Structures are given as structure tokens and as C-alpha cells.
Amino acid sequence: MLEMKEISRVYRTDLVETHALRELSLSVDTGEFVAVTGPSGSGKTTFLNIAGLLETATSGEYSLDGTDVSGLNDNQRSRIRNEKIGFIFQSFNLIPDLNIFDNVDVPLRYRGFDGAERRGRIEKALDQVGLAARMKHLPSQLSGGQQQRAAIARALAGGPSFLLADEPTGNLDSLMARQVMDLLEKINNEGTTIVMVTHDPELARRAHRNVQLLDGQLASPDPFSASQSTPIEADLQPVA
Amino acid sequence: MFLYNLRLARMSLMKQPLLTTLMVSAIGIGVGACMTILTFVYVLSSDPIPEKSDELFAVRVDSWNPESPYDDDKPEEAPWQLTHTDAMALLESDVPTRHAAMRKAVYTVVPDNPEVAPFFNVARMTGGDFFEMFQVPFLYGSGWGPSADENAENVIVLGHETNEKVFGGTNSVGKTITLGTEIFTVVGVIDDWQPHILFYDMNNGETNPVEDIFLPFSITDRREINGAGNTNCWKDEQIDGYFDLLRSECVYVQFWAELNSAEQKAEYQRWLDNYTEGQKALGRFQRPTNNRLSTVTEWMEVQDVVEDEVMVVMSIGFLFLTACLVNTIGLILARFVAKGPIIGLRRALGASKAAIFRQHLVEVGLVGVAGGVLGLILSRLGIKGVQQLLSESDNLAALNLDLLLITFGIAVVSAIVAGLYPTWRVCQLPPAGYLKTQ
Amino acid sequence: MEFRPILSAMLRNKTGSILVALQIALTLSIVVNCMFLAKQRIDHVNRPTGMDVDNIISVRSMGFGTDYDHDRTIDNDLRLLREMPGVISASHSSGLPMNGSGSANGFAGSPDEDASRVTANYYHVDERMLDSLGTTLAAGRMFRDVEIRRADNELLNRMPQQVVITQALADKLFDGEPALGKRMYDGLGESAEVVGILEHMYGAWVGWSDFDQVAMFPQRTEGPHIRYIVRAEPGKRDELIPLIEKTLADSDRTRLIRGVSSMEETTRNSYEGDFAIAVTLSVAVGLLLGVTGLGIVGLASFTVRQRTKQxxxxxAIGARKRDIIRYFLIENWLMTTIGIVLGTVLTIAINYSLASAFNTDQLNYGFLVAGMFMLWLLGFMAVAEPARRAAQVSPAIATRTV
Structure with a gap:
């Protein structure tokens, strides 16, 4: 599914070279729920950016779904992000001027689906996250947890190969955080691969597999086994 | 607090130099353009002799064609000038405190000094009352007395320039000067005198310079002169030469009277009406009696000193300023809204709405002052440019304190008007709203 | 592709969008009205004159001495002028067309008391005047040498026997019938035979609507004033001007030579009011387009900066660079178009109020269309750079926490 081989990323300024990732190799299988953890400065964000094709690696190979994506140009990478990757950001990154429906619609527009197709996908995705009733609301009219669920719907709507989550609960209180995690688990259970970057070991524990980064390298083999938990349907009810 | 606000405003403006430059330029250009044209309108429409413009009257009697009015666009008006016959008759009245008939003429000045080539000069033929009536300042001597008018004496008042050319700028009173083939005695030399509107004769270019030689009007009645200026005739009459023209119904004489009270004015009006009644009996003045006395400013209005074209350009100037202000409102709003989080913080720290309002008003005020300075500079350039186009000298728009203050006032008021809505908007921000993440 | 979401996002930020639209509207209405008014002035200035304006020199003489003899001076002056190398033709005339001062009178096409009178500028000229102005006859003939009355002629104040008139005057006098050979009458019942028709010529006052109604009479002007009109060979005008002044001034001390100038300069002076207005309005158009363009650049750059995260x-979720550029172009185009729609109404309203207040003409809608395209182009150019900068925003920004 996701295959990184000896990925390095070097940031250069006139004075210093920073090695954010050093020959990182990692593979994630279809259906997995992997948590990437590590302290600040360990290269988590760089990993996330490279995994999400937001940045390119300085060296190394990266393939998604069996195709090499390391040498793609900007347009091609946009296309892959749009079709194969569903992003979930720490600060949700919903567009404040658009209502929830239109927010979920954004990636579908770039995909070039026709109106009926988009409507179907949006409704389905919002249904999945339990926000079907709120589709005409603006982000500012929703709670943080609801906003993150809307963002998840946006990530799901395009039918991505995997979800890439960046501290998905970082801006949420514990109740809402738990609801969002439950939702992610449910989505994973339904078959979507999830790669989650977090510094919170508590959260990481809910993934199948943990990968720890330290100084841009894998710190140790996966110490945890997956701990499965059953999502509680009641928790998916919107919190007003 | 004001100084604190001023410092905040300065810091805030310096932080985004591009937006600040755009705002100041927009106001500056708007005000500059508007003031350029406003200056011309202001100068053209301002009173050229404010001390006594209400006591000076342009006198007109309606001797025109019984079939049609003098000016089809203003049929209620009498002709703008008088016939020579009527001017001479009106001079007989002893009602006005002072009065003068006048017309333009051209002369060749032949200096006694053979080194100085003869030169052409425009003369004003007028009465001795002219100088007192219009408060003409004298460098040497004075105007001539009533006897010179009565006897059509060869006396002359010189302008500065002619006195310079012929007498080297010395006191020439008592000396003689040759005009064409005639010799005149200098009785006075006038000091610099140039009303910005040549109000006493607006028939021949209202911003023309004052004539540089003055001679008694009565001369025109006794011997042939080279008249100049607009002459309008309506009657089919055979005019053979100069003296025929004097006796004709053609109008070319301007007439002014000084009347110091309403009673005096009423009495003069009766005198005029009485005169024209008498003329009707002789077969002249077949139009309805329409003898008019207009003050200087009324007369300027009748003469359309500020032309429609200028008013069109002025209307466009104000629209232009509006467009610049809308531009500025957009820019101010953008930057104020961007400051939302900081404003939220200030509110949270206890600033009242009024304090926030004042702070931002000071900021837009500062933009206004900067825009005003720029506008002032641009309007000076604009005025220079237009004067160049009109090949006019600088007398029209000499730096004038009123205009300076108006320019500045317009700039600051514009900026504050433009800033009012954005300022109001920032005050409406809830103190908490912007403290949350994002 | 994405009109609706862009529009609804704009409607959330109503004030900003309204301000841009309003500004576009005001700019359109001012620009269109200014261009229209300026173009009218320019057309006015550029009317074809039918005269060789570029090569004509005018000079005035005013006699003053006791020994001054008007006819003798004119004879001498014309001889001197015509002998000068580089001079094509020289004539005496009572005035110079288009210089702002002249004489006019009412004439009629029949001796009838009630015949309607047509006002025309008239000039007293000599037999070579056409050559001196570089104009031509449409029909008939110019005056003959012997027909020109000298200044000592005792009938000088009576109407001469012949007249040459412009086609425009002929049409008014004789209702479009052939004018050649007919007689033109003044108010005193005197008349002259129309011997020639001028194809085209202008009179004294450039602002007068009947500027093209001109008549020429064969006589000299009563002393002591006289004007000469001299036509120079192309390129010789400027060197002839000082030469003419000196030659004439030195030849006769009983008069004053003044006002030696090219017709081009005189004409420019006559039109300087029109010219000043055209220039002022054009400068206003330029400045306003600049202010509006820069304002849009400023607002768009600001918006881009504000929306970096977005x-x-x-x-990050799949927009290509060109999608981002397109977003800003479409957004700007929408605001501009709303502004243009508003502006069209405003333009017509302003034109209407100027027309009713100051008698300006009704707008030619071609200018409105031109103005619309100008503003579309301006909006596009102004937003191009900010949009390009927006496209440079790295998708990695999305993962950055504020």
C-alpha cells in the first residue's frame, strides 16, 4: 500500500543543513492503522509531508499502491493527493466561508466529478461521520469535534487509498477526542488504511501498530500489538 | 492617551508599508485631483473686490431689438453693454456716488527716446471715478478730476509696465507721452493691480490682464479712436465710419455705478426707468422696460464666469474622490479585520469599545493627514499643469490659505469618513471570538 | 467550474466584495464618461479645416504716424512679402480664421424683408486669398484683381458687388439650390453676386456651431489696421517668421508690426480650453485606473496572505497550482462583473445628469463597451500577480499549526 525506502529529507540554509529524515524505510499494508509517534523535532511533520506528497524527499523511493511517486511533478502529485490520500489536520483546516456541504465538496470539484456524483459522495461521507443534518452549517457554527468530523468526511468523500491524520485530536477536549478516535477506528474497521502522526502515546495505543521516530529515523521496532476497540454508536451523535 | 494612540497608529501603519502607501496614495490622488479643479472653480467664483462688491453695480438698459432678446439663453437679461448714446446720457445722472462709462481701445505708444521702439498698448477709456470706485492703488499721482472728463483733456494714467518701458520706472507724473500722433500728460502711475477676474469688463476675456494705460472716456466722443473689444449690433443701419458708430444702436460700452445704500439704488433705478421712458417716446427702447443693476458677484453669475465645462469637470472631480475613498475603505477594512485577534486581546485586557474606536480613528486620521500632504503637493502640480495647458500665469491660484485649509480638511474628513465603517466594524468584534485558535 | 462555491464564499465576505464591486462601478462610470467627453473635445479640435494650417503665417500692421498711407503701405507690404523666397502666396485680410476674433453679419438669399437671415463670419480679402490659405473652390471663380476695392474707395462701407461663400453657407441661404450667380443680401437691401463656392473653410470662433458659414468680400480693410496672411513653402515657416517681422518693420516706420505668428500656434490657442479639458480628463482616467488597479492588487495580495492556510x-487535498490561480481569477472576475453591471447603470445615470445639468451630449455606447473591456482587463492584470503568488503557497502549510 505505502512503501518508503531510504527516504531522506535535508533542509538547507546558507549556514546549516538539517537532516529531518535519515534514510527512513517504512511500509504500511492495506487496512492497517499505523501511528507514527515521536517527540518534537523527531521528523514527524516531515514524514507526514512526504507521505502526503506535500513535500518531496531529498533522496529515496516512495511508492503508493504499487506506483512510484517519487519523481512526479507538481500537477501529478496534486492528482495523487486528490485521489489517493485523505488528509485530516490538527486544526481541521475547513474553509470558514463555505458550509459543511461545500467544504466536503472541495476535493470532489478538483477531481472533476459531475454534480450528481458529488452530491451522492458528500451525502454518503457526511452520513458516515454523523453530520448529515448539519450540512448547511458553517464551520464556525459547529463544535470542534463536529468540525473535525466534517474534515474527516472531506477526507473520505473522494474514496482515498488511505487517510493521513496529523494529530487529529490535538485541538479537541478529551470527550470530543474520544469521539473522533472512535470514528477513525470505525472507518478503519470498514477497510480504510490510516496513518496517524501524533505525539500522544495514549492515542497511539489505539492504532494497530506504532512506529516511533527519533532524529529522523525509526527508533525501535513496533513495541505494541494492536488493541482493538469497538466503536460506540451513541458516541457518534453530534455534540451540540 | 492620544499620544499612545498616535504611537500605536504609527506602528500599525509602518508594519504594512504597502497597504499604508496604497491608502495614502488613494486619498492623496483623490484629494489632489479634486482640489485642482476646485481651486479653479473657487478662484473663478470668488469675489474679486470683496470690500465693496455689493456697492458696485453693472448698469444695463434694454435698448435691444424689439423682435428678440439680446441673449436667447437668458431672455430676461438686458444687453451686456450699452450704446455710446446711452452711456453718455447715463453720465448725466447725479444719483450715484461715482460712475464711469468705459470701453477698450488700442494705441501705439511712441516713446520720445528714439532707442525705444514704438509699441502697441491696450487702453481703457474711462472716467476719473474709475480709480476711486474700484480702489485702484497708485504708485505716483492719482486719477484725473471731473474737469478732465468734461473737457476731454489729454491726460493719462499709466500702468506699471508702460511706465517702466517709457520712463524707466521713475515718477512720471507731469511728463508727457505720445500715443499715435497725440500727446498726453501723465497724472498717475498705478501700482500692481490685477483682480483675478477682470470684473469691470468680462466681455473680452474675464481673466485678461488689466489694461496698461487709462484715458478719459470723453475723448471717444470728440475724436476718432481705434476701438477694440466686442461690438454687437442688431439694427439694420448704414454705418459710415466712426461717428456713425457712436450714434448707432450697437452696444460696446460698459457702465458701472457705485451706490452705497438701498435707497440710493432704488432712486437710481427710478432715474434709469425714467430715462428709458423718455427714450421710448423718441422711438427707441421698444422692448419692455428692463433696466438692470447687478452687483459684481451677480454680474459674474450672469456672465457665466464659471463655465459649464468647468462644472462638468468639477462633478467628475468629486466622483473621482468618491472612487478613491471607496478604494481606501476597502483597504482600511482589510487591515482592521486582520487585526481582529489583537483587538480581541485588547478588549480582553479591558479596552472599552470607545477606546478601540478612538484608537482606530486616530489611525485613519493619521492616514488622512498623510493623504492631505500628498494631496496638497499633487494639487499644486495639477494646478501648474492646467495653467500650462491654458497658458495662464500664476495669478489665478496663488497659494491661498483658505484653499490650503480646505484641501487639508477634505483629506482628513475623507479619511475619517472612509475609516468610520471599518472602525465601527472592528468595535463590533466580540472580545472572546478572536482569542480562540485561528 | 466552481462559480457557486466561490460566489457563496464571496457572499459571506459581503463587505469586501461590495467595496470592490462598488469601486469597479465608480471607476467604470467615471472612466467611460471622461473618455466620452475627452473624445468629443479631441474630435472638435481635429475637425478638418480645409486650410494649410501648418504653413500659414499671420502678421498685423497698425499705422500711427501722420504720414501713414494705408493703401500705399499695403501695396508695398504685399510686394515685399510676395518677393520673399519661400513664400508661396501672400494676401491682405481682415482676419485670420479660427483665431477667436472676427466679424459676423446676417445675410439672406432674397431681397424680401421677411427672408430669414443666416449669420456668417465674413472676411475682406484679396484675389489671392485661396492660395494664401491653401483652400480650393468647389465651383465658380475667385475674385479678379480689379474687383478688390482699395481702402480709399468711398463705397468701402457698402456691400461689395461680388462674394465667395462656403458650401455650408450657400446651402442655408438658398435651401440647397445651386448658389452660383445668385445674389446674397444684407439687412440694408444691398447685395453681392455669388461668384464662387468654397468647398470648405472655417470662420473665427471655434466654439460656434455655425463655424463653417463663411463669406469673403473683395476689399481692403479700413485703416489703420491690416492683416497679412502668408503661406510658406513646407518647412520654411519658422525661418520666415522673424524675417517677415524684420522686413516689414524696417520698410515703413509709420506703422507698427505685431502678432507675427504661425496659424498653427493661433489655432492651438483657440482650442486650448478644449485641449485642457481633454488632457485633464485623460489624466483623470489614467490616475483612476491606476488607483483602482493598485487597490485591487493591494486587496488581493492581502486576501492571499489572509487565506494562506486555506x-x-x-x-493538500488535491488542487493544482492552476486551480488556485483559477480560483482567484474567477473570484475577481465575479466581483469585477458585478461592478461592471452596477457601473453600467451608474455610467448612464451620470451621463444623464451631466446632460441635463450642463447640456453635454448623450453617451455613445461604444465607449461603455470599451470601458467594460478595460475594467475586465484591469481586474485581470491586477489580480494576476497575487494569484500567481497564491499558487506558490506550499501545500505543506496545511500541516503547520498556527
Whole structure:
């Protein structure tokens, strides 16, 4: 599914070279729920950016779904992000001027689906996250947890190969955080691969597999086994 | 607090130099353009002799064609000038405190000094009352007395320039000067005198310079002169030469009277009406009696000193300023809204709405002052440019304190008007709203 | 492709969009009205004159001495002028067309008391005047040498026997019938035979609507004033001007030579009011387009900066650079178009109020269309750079926490 081989990323300024990732190799299988953890400065964000094709690696190979994506140009990478990757950001990154429906619609527009197709996908995705009733609301009219669920719907709507989550609960209180995690688990259970970057070991524990980064390298083999938990349907009810 | 606000405003403006430059330029250009044209309108429409413009009257009697009015666009008006016959008759009245008939003429000045080539000069033929009536300042001597008018004496008042050319700028009173083939005695030399509107004769270019030689009007009645200026005739009459023209119904004489009270004015009006009644009996003045006395400013209005074209350009100037202000409102709003989080913080720290309002008003005020300075500079350039186009000298728009203050006032008021809505908007921000993440 | 979401996002930020639209509207209405008024002035200035304006020199003489003899001076002056190398033709005339001062009178096409009178500028000229002005006859003939009355002629104040008139005057006098050979009458019942028709010529006052109604009579002007009109060979005008002044001044001390100038300069002076207005309005158009353009650049750059995160997010979820550029172009185009719609109404309203207040003409709608395209182009140019910068926003911004 996701295959990184000896990925390095070097940031250069006139004075210093920073090695954010050093020959990182990692593979994630279809259906997995992997948590990437590590302290600040360990290269988590760089990993996330490279995994999400937001940045390119300085060296190394990266393939998604069996195709090499390391040498793609900007347009091609946009296309892959749009079709194969569903992003979930720490600060949700919903567009404040658009209502929830239109927010979920954004990636579908770039995909070039026709109106009926988009409507179907949006409704389905919002249904999945339990926000079907709120589709005409603006982000500012929703709670943080609801906003993150809307963002998840946006990530799901395009039918991505995997979800890439960046501290998905970082801006949420514990109740809402738990609801969002439950939702992610449910989505994973339904078959979507999830790669989650977090510094919170508590959260990481809910993934199948943990990968720890330290100084841009894998710190140790996966110490945890997956701990499965059953999502509680009641928790998916919107919190007003 | 004001100084604190001023410092905040300065810091805030310096932080985004591009937006600040755009705002100041927009106001500056708007005000500059508007003031350029406003200056011309202001100068053209301002009173050229404010001390006594209400006591000076342009006198007109309606001797025109019984079939049609003098000016089809203003049929209620009498002709703008008088016939020579009527001017001479009106001079007989002893009602006005002072009065003068006048017309333009051209002369060749032949200096006694053979080194100085003869030169052409425009003369004003007028009465001795002219100088007192219009408060003409004298460098040497004075105007001539009533006897010179009565006897059509060869006396002359010189302008500065002619006195310079012929007498080297010395006191020439008592000396003689040759005009064409005639010799005149200098009785006075006038000091610099140039009303910005040549109000006493607006028939021949209202911003023309004052004539540089003055001679008694009565001369025109006794011997042939080279008249100049607009002459309008309506009657089919055979005019053979100069003296025929004097006796004709053609109008070319301007007439002014000084009347110091309403009673005096009423009495003069009766005198005029009485005169024209008498003329009707002789077969002249077949139009309805329409003898008019207009003050200087009324007369300027009748003469359309500020032309429609200028008013069109002025209307466009104000629209232009509006467009610049809308531009500025957009820019101010953008930057104020961007400051939302900081404003939220200030509110949270206890600033009242009024304090926030004042702070931002000071900021837009500062933009206004900067825009005003720029506008002032641009309007000076604009005025220079237009004067160049009109090949006019600088007398029209000499730096004038009123205009300076108006320019500045317009700039600051514009900026504050433009800033009012954005300022109001920032005050409406809830103190908490912007403290949350994002 | 994405009109609706862009429009609804704009409607959330109503004030900003309204301000841009309003500004576009005001700019359109001012620009269109200014261009229209300026073009009218320019057309007015550029009317074809039918005269060789570029090569004509005018000079005035005013006699003053006791020994001054008007006819003798004119004879001498014309001889001197015509002998000068570089001079094509020289004539005496009572005035110079288009210089702002002249004489006019009412004439009629029949001796009838009630015949309607047509006002025409008239000039007293000599037999070579056409050559001196560089104009031509449409029909008939110019005056003959012997027909020109000298200044000592005792009938000088009576109407001469012949007249040459412009086609425009002929049409008014004789209702479009052939004028050649007919007689033109003045108010005293005197008349002259129309011997020639001028194809085209202008009179004294450039602002007068009947500027093209001109008549020429064969006589000299009563002393002591006289004007000469001299036509120079192309390129010789400027060197002839000082030469003419000196030659004439030195030849006769009983008069004053003044006002030696090219007709081009005189004409420019006559039109300087029109010219000043055209220039002022054009400068206003330029400044306003600049202010509006820069204002849009400023607002758009600001918006881009404000929306950096949003742009990064869009990029992260699959927008290509060109999608981002397109977003800003469409957004700007929508605001501009709303502004143009508003502006069209405003333009017509302003034109209407100027027309009713100051008698300006009704707008030619071609200018409105031109103005619309100008503003579309301006909006496009102004937003191009900010949009390009927006496209440079890295998608990695999306993962950055504020």
C-alpha cells in the first residue's frame, strides 16, 4: 500500500543543513492503522509531508499502491493527493466561508466529478461521520469535534487509498477526542488504511501498530500489538 | 492617551508599508485631483473686490431689438453693454456716488527716446471715478478730476509696465507721452493691480490682464479712436465710419455705478426707468422696460464666469474622490479585520469599545493627514499643469490659505469618513471570538 | 467550474466584495464618461479645416504716424512679402480664421424683408486669398484683381458687388439650390453676386456651431489696421517668421508690426480650453485606473496572505497550482462583473445628469463597451500577480499549526 525506502529529507540554509529524515524505510499494508509517534523535532511533520506528497524527499523511493511517486511533478502529485490520500489536520483546516456541504465538496470539484456524483459522495461521507443534518452549517457554527468530523468526511468523500491524520485530536477536549478516535477506528474497521502522526502515546495505543521516530529515523521496532476497540454508536451523535 | 494612540497608529501603519502607501496614495490622488479643479472653480467664483462688491453695480438698459432678446439663453437679461448714446446720457445722472462709462481701445505708444521702439498698448477709456470706485492703488499721482472728463483733456494714467518701458520706472507724473500722433500728460502711475477676474469688463476675456494705460472716456466722443473689444449690433443701419458708430444702436460700452445704500439704488433705478421712458417716446427702447443693476458677484453669475465645462469637470472631480475613498475603505477594512485577534486581546485586557474606536480613528486620521500632504503637493502640480495647458500665469491660484485649509480638511474628513465603517466594524468584534485558535 | 462555491464564499465576505464591486462601478462610470467627453473635445479640435494650417503665417500692421498711407503701405507690404523666397502666396485680410476674433453679419438669399437671415463670419480679402490659405473652390471663380476695392474707395462701407461663400453657407441661404450667380443680401437691401463656392473653410470662433458659414468680400480693410496672411513653402515657416517681422518693420516706420505668428500656434490657442479639458480628463482616467488597479492588487495580495492556510489546505487535498490561480481569477472576475453591471447603470445615470445639468451630449455606447473591456482587463492584470503568488503557497502549510 505505502512503501518508503531510504527516504531522506535535508533542509538547507546558507549556514546549516538539517537532516529531518535519515534514510527512513517504512511500509504500511492495506487496512492497517499505523501511528507514527515521536517527540518534537523527531521528523514527524516531515514524514507526514512526504507521505502526503506535500513535500518531496531529498533522496529515496516512495511508492503508493504499487506506483512510484517519487519523481512526479507538481500537477501529478496534486492528482495523487486528490485521489489517493485523505488528509485530516490538527486544526481541521475547513474553509470558514463555505458550509459543511461545500467544504466536503472541495476535493470532489478538483477531481472533476459531475454534480450528481458529488452530491451522492458528500451525502454518503457526511452520513458516515454523523453530520448529515448539519450540512448547511458553517464551520464556525459547529463544535470542534463536529468540525473535525466534517474534515474527516472531506477526507473520505473522494474514496482515498488511505487517510493521513496529523494529530487529529490535538485541538479537541478529551470527550470530543474520544469521539473522533472512535470514528477513525470505525472507518478503519470498514477497510480504510490510516496513518496517524501524533505525539500522544495514549492515542497511539489505539492504532494497530506504532512506529516511533527519533532524529529522523525509526527508533525501535513496533513495541505494541494492536488493541482493538469497538466503536460506540451513541458516541457518534453530534455534540451540540 | 492620544499620544499612545498616535504611537500605536504609527506602528500599525509602518508594519504594512504597502497597504499604508496604497491608502495614502488613494486619498492623496483623490484629494489632489479634486482640489485642482476646485481651486479653479473657487478662484473663478470668488469675489474679486470683496470690500465693496455689493456697492458696485453693472448698469444695463434694454435698448435691444424689439423682435428678440439680446441673449436667447437668458431672455430676461438686458444687453451686456450699452450704446455710446446711452452711456453718455447715463453720465448725466447725479444719483450715484461715482460712475464711469468705459470701453477698450488700442494705441501705439511712441516713446520720445528714439532707442525705444514704438509699441502697441491696450487702453481703457474711462472716467476719473474709475480709480476711486474700484480702489485702484497708485504708485505716483492719482486719477484725473471731473474737469478732465468734461473737457476731454489729454491726460493719462499709466500702468506699471508702460511706465517702466517709457520712463524707466521713475515718477512720471507731469511728463508727457505720445500715443499715435497725440500727446498726453501723465497724472498717475498705478501700482500692481490685477483682480483675478477682470470684473469691470468680462466681455473680452474675464481673466485678461488689466489694461496698461487709462484715458478719459470723453475723448471717444470728440475724436476718432481705434476701438477694440466686442461690438454687437442688431439694427439694420448704414454705418459710415466712426461717428456713425457712436450714434448707432450697437452696444460696446460698459457702465458701472457705485451706490452705497438701498435707497440710493432704488432712486437710481427710478432715474434709469425714467430715462428709458423718455427714450421710448423718441422711438427707441421698444422692448419692455428692463433696466438692470447687478452687483459684481451677480454680474459674474450672469456672465457665466464659471463655465459649464468647468462644472462638468468639477462633478467628475468629486466622483473621482468618491472612487478613491471607496478604494481606501476597502483597504482600511482589510487591515482592521486582520487585526481582529489583537483587538480581541485588547478588549480582553479591558479596552472599552470607545477606546478601540478612538484608537482606530486616530489611525485613519493619521492616514488622512498623510493623504492631505500628498494631496496638497499633487494639487499644486495639477494646478501648474492646467495653467500650462491654458497658458495662464500664476495669478489665478496663488497659494491661498483658505484653499490650503480646505484641501487639508477634505483629506482628513475623507479619511475619517472612509475609516468610520471599518472602525465601527472592528468595535463590533466580540472580545472572546478572536482569542480562540485561528 | 466552481462559480457557486466561490460566489457563496464571496457572499459571506459581503463587505469586501461590495467595496470592490462598488469601486469597479465608480471607476467604470467615471472612466467611460471622461473618455466620452475627452473624445468629443479631441474630435472638435481635429475637425478638418480645409486650410494649410501648418504653413500659414499671420502678421498685423497698425499705422500711427501722420504720414501713414494705408493703401500705399499695403501695396508695398504685399510686394515685399510676395518677393520673399519661400513664400508661396501672400494676401491682405481682415482676419485670420479660427483665431477667436472676427466679424459676423446676417445675410439672406432674397431681397424680401421677411427672408430669414443666416449669420456668417465674413472676411475682406484679396484675389489671392485661396492660395494664401491653401483652400480650393468647389465651383465658380475667385475674385479678379480689379474687383478688390482699395481702402480709399468711398463705397468701402457698402456691400461689395461680388462674394465667395462656403458650401455650408450657400446651402442655408438658398435651401440647397445651386448658389452660383445668385445674389446674397444684407439687412440694408444691398447685395453681392455669388461668384464662387468654397468647398470648405472655417470662420473665427471655434466654439460656434455655425463655424463653417463663411463669406469673403473683395476689399481692403479700413485703416489703420491690416492683416497679412502668408503661406510658406513646407518647412520654411519658422525661418520666415522673424524675417517677415524684420522686413516689414524696417520698410515703413509709420506703422507698427505685431502678432507675427504661425496659424498653427493661433489655432492651438483657440482650442486650448478644449485641449485642457481633454488632457485633464485623460489624466483623470489614467490616475483612476491606476488607483483602482493598485487597490485591487493591494486587496488581493492581502486576501492571499489572509487565506494562506486555506490555499495550503486546498493544495493538500488535491488542487493544482492552476486551480488556485483559477480560483482567484474567477473570484475577481465575479466581483469585477458585478461592478461592471452596477457601473453600467451608474455610467448612464451620470451621463444623464451631466446632460441635463450642463447640456453635454448623450453617451455613445461604444465607449461603455470599451470601458467594460478595460475594467475586465484591469481586474485581470491586477489580480494576476497575487494569484500567481497564491499558487506558490506550499501545500505543506496545511500541516503547520498556527
Amino acid at each position: 490555499i495550503g489546505t486546498r493544495r
